[in-house]
Amino acid sequence: MQFDDKVPIYYQIKNNLYHRIVAGDLAPGEKLPAVRQLAVDLTVNVNTVQRALSEMVTEQVLTSKRGVGNFVTMDTARITALKQRLSHGYIERLYTQLHALRLSDGEIVTAIQAYITANKEE
Amino acid sequence: MQFDDKVPIYYQIKNNLYHRIVAGDLAPGEKLPAVRQLAVDLTVNVNTVQRALSEMVTEQVLTSKRGVGNFVTMDTARITALKQRLSHGYIERLYTQLHALRLSDGEIVTAIQAYITANKEE
DNA sequence: TATTGTGTAATAGAGAAGTAGAACACTATT
DNA sequence: AATAGTGTTCTACTTCTCTATTACACAATA
Incomplete structure (x- = not known):
């Protein structure tokens, strides 16, 4: 994934995940890759991924289970x-x-x- | 003019000027307001305006005459x-x-x- | 020639975003 | 109980954007 340096990276990650969820590429209830794995995949720091995810949890698009993983909402x-x-x-x-x-x-x-x-x- | 805090202000100013030039609101050869005036109008620092303008000069969308002002290109x-x-x-x-x-x-x-x-x- | 209006440049500081690294909290599995 | 995998939090550092301020360069004009 390539980033536009005019927009915060965490914001672009959010939008990328939105798209993958809406497109069904990430299904309702599906577990996301681990934050550290996502960080590697996106060649970005863990904190940056975490910021994107935690905002999406607040928006209830994702749910988070400590020690388990992050999941796409079941609420279609x-x-x-x-x-x-x-x-x-x-x-x-x-x-x-x-x-x-x-x-x-x-x-x-x-x-x-x-x-x-x-x-x-x- | 209101700004989106996700994008650099100087970049948004550039785009706003692009639009005004393309729309003909700022005609070819027309003189722009003074940089200090623009800064006041946009409630922004002079340097921020200057950065937007100098990039547009480099792109030859504007021309600059020291001591006189900035002008829209005559090249339609x-x-x-x-x-x-x-x-x-x-x-x-x-x-x-x-x-x-x-x-x-x-x-x-x-x-x-x-x-x-x-x-x-x- | 002196003043005013203009563009240009440089410095210093504040704040946000991102990185790096470490530590902590919880879960599942062995 | 121990270990490995996961989310979460924190601190320190860098870079970029923007601000504030000052100074300089040039042009027009009274």
Whole structure:
């Protein structure tokens, strides 16, 4: 995983885990790799991983059992809500940004369709 | 202007200026407010403004005349290219993010159209 | 030429993020 | 009971961002 040095690493780790949970790559109830293992995988310090995880525990996206491991929540409704929140947020940001560049609603849709079309041919 | 504490302020100032230039709010050749004035307007330190501006000078989006002021480039092709670069980057990021959430190409377009439709009615 | 407005640069300090390393608390297993 | 694997916490250090302050360089103008 590569990081954007403009954004805190722990924050990017959180988002990466969000994505893997929403995508089902990490299933409800599934145990995460140990914090030390995650740190190695991400070539990051344990504390940085811990910060990301502990925030997600507070948000109840993860649960933590001391001496055992960290687990994805079993509450699928919460995961669905997370997906909703993330996708809506991403779209809203894009819309705001393109609007600031003075693209009309129609131009925005067209630009995205053009991007997708161009991508398919690769 | 409000700042996101997850991203460096100088970086956000750059993006804000990019947007204002691309949108034509700041015309080619137009003089920017004095750095000290910008600092006051943004409630930020002069050095922070200076860092944003000097990077944009390096990128040749702005030109600087010591003792006179900072000016938007007269090179309209460069501004057009900037708009292209920004909008493409924004779209690419959204696409990547929604794809990571396992939305198909069709669902992506639909979701954006839905967002725009919902927005119009407000 | 003196003053004012402008960009530019340099220093010192505060705070946040990240790293490194160690220690502690708990669980499961042998 | 001992050991290994796990989460959790703490301290010290570095780097980056931002602030505050001061000083310098250049241009326009009274």
